[in-house]
Amino acid sequence: MLLVNERKKIIEYGKKLLDTGLTVGTGGNISIFDKESGYMAITPSGIEYHKLKDEDIVIMDLYGNVVEGTLKPSSEHQMHSIVYQNRFEANAMIHTHALYATTVSCLNKDLPAVDYLVAHAGGPNVRCAKYATYGTKELAENALAAMKERKAVLLANHGINVIGNNLDEAFAITEQLEFCARLYWQASAIGLPVILPKEEMEMMVGRFQNYGQ
Numbered sequence: 051m052l053l054v055n056e057r058k059k060i061i062e063y064g065k066k067l068l069d070t071g072l073t074v075g076t077g078g079n080i081s082i083f084d085k086e087s088g089y090m091a092i093t094p095s096g097i098e099y100h101k102l103k104d105e106d107i108v109i110m111d112l113y114g115n116v117v118e119g120t121l122k123p124s125s126e127h128q129m130h131s132i133v134y135q136n137r138f139e140a141n142a143m144i145h146t147h148a149l150y151a152t153t154v155s156c157l158n159k160d161l162p163a164v165d166y167l168v169a170h171a172g173g174p175n176v177r178c179a180k181y182a183t184y185g186t187k188e189l190a191e192n193a194l195a196a197m198k199e200r201k202a203v204l205l206a207n208h209g210i211n212v213i214g215n216n217l218d219e220a221f222a223i224t225e226q227l228e229f230c231a232r233l234y235w236q237a238s239a240i241g242l243p244v245i246l247p248k249e250e251m252e253m254m255v256g257r258f259q260n261y262g263q
Contacts (some may be wrong), residue, residue, distance in 0.1 A: 052118050056082040056091040057107040063217050064099030067146055067247055072224060078146035078209065079124035082217060083134040085141070088112065092130055094121035097141040111237040125185035132190045133197075144220045150231035151210040154178070158206045161227065164234040169254035170226045171202040171212075174246075181206035202227055 051057075060080045065082075067073045076099075081092040093099075100262050108119035112131040116123060123132075130143050154161050161168065161176040168175065179196035182189035193211055197203035201223055202212045210227065214220030237243035 051104065052068060052087070052109045053082070053084055053089065053091045053107075055103065056084060057104045058218050059243040060091055060093060060107055061102045061104070063100070063144070063221055064102060065113060066221065067144070070101050072148045072228060073146040078144070079126050079130070080142075080144050080217070081124075081127075081130040082129075082142045083112075083140065089117055090134060092127055094119070095124050096119070097127060126189075128185070128187055128190040129193055129211065131192050133211075136194060137197075137213060139215065141215055142217040142220045143211060143213045144217070144224050145205075145209060145211045146224060148224065148228040148231070150235050151204060151228050152208065153155050153235055154231050155204040155209065156207050161204060161231055162243075163251045164237060164243045164249075165230045166246060166251070166254045167226045168230050168246075169251050169258050172229045172255060174199045174248045174251035174255075175211075176200065176202050176204055176227060178204040178206055181208070181219065184208065 063080055076096050079093045081090050082091045089109050089111055091109055094106050094108050107122055108121055108123040109117045111117055112135050126145055133140050133143055143160055155178055160178050163174050167205055177196040179192040182192050193203050194204055204210050212220045212224045
């Protein structure tokens, strides 16, 4: 069986997405890219995360071909493969329908620097990609373009994508951005949120590059 450790990691984080409320049902998808083999492991289409088994994870190349697995891969596999083809620092990606991030995406607007934690995404905001039907090449291209120089992107009326060096990083950023999206929603319900200046956010991006142990 190919990419055994990657399969187990994907299942672990699929369960965490549900358990932490970052998605519901079978919403969202997760992948890990193995640069040595050139293959990515990705969640199958339409199976609950808590029911996934190692053999259910689909192994694909970056050109849409299933290398190992009997199930259909996520309908969003193009959205993952295009990232690995163009963002060489990315080894993992999470796409989820997190409630507050998706709420902001339904406004078709960027998530601004309502909190310094937005800098975890790699810039002063998280851009919102133009709407396109799920599972299409157009959506994959729109998401990639709007994620330029960022680790995250909102998908209009859909959800959020986050990339990382590994799934640990991608998940941590997803959590932080969902928190920021909730802050933005709540602050906007009271009044007009004060947005941090670009200079402050650029400094925070630099600081987060060496954050943690």
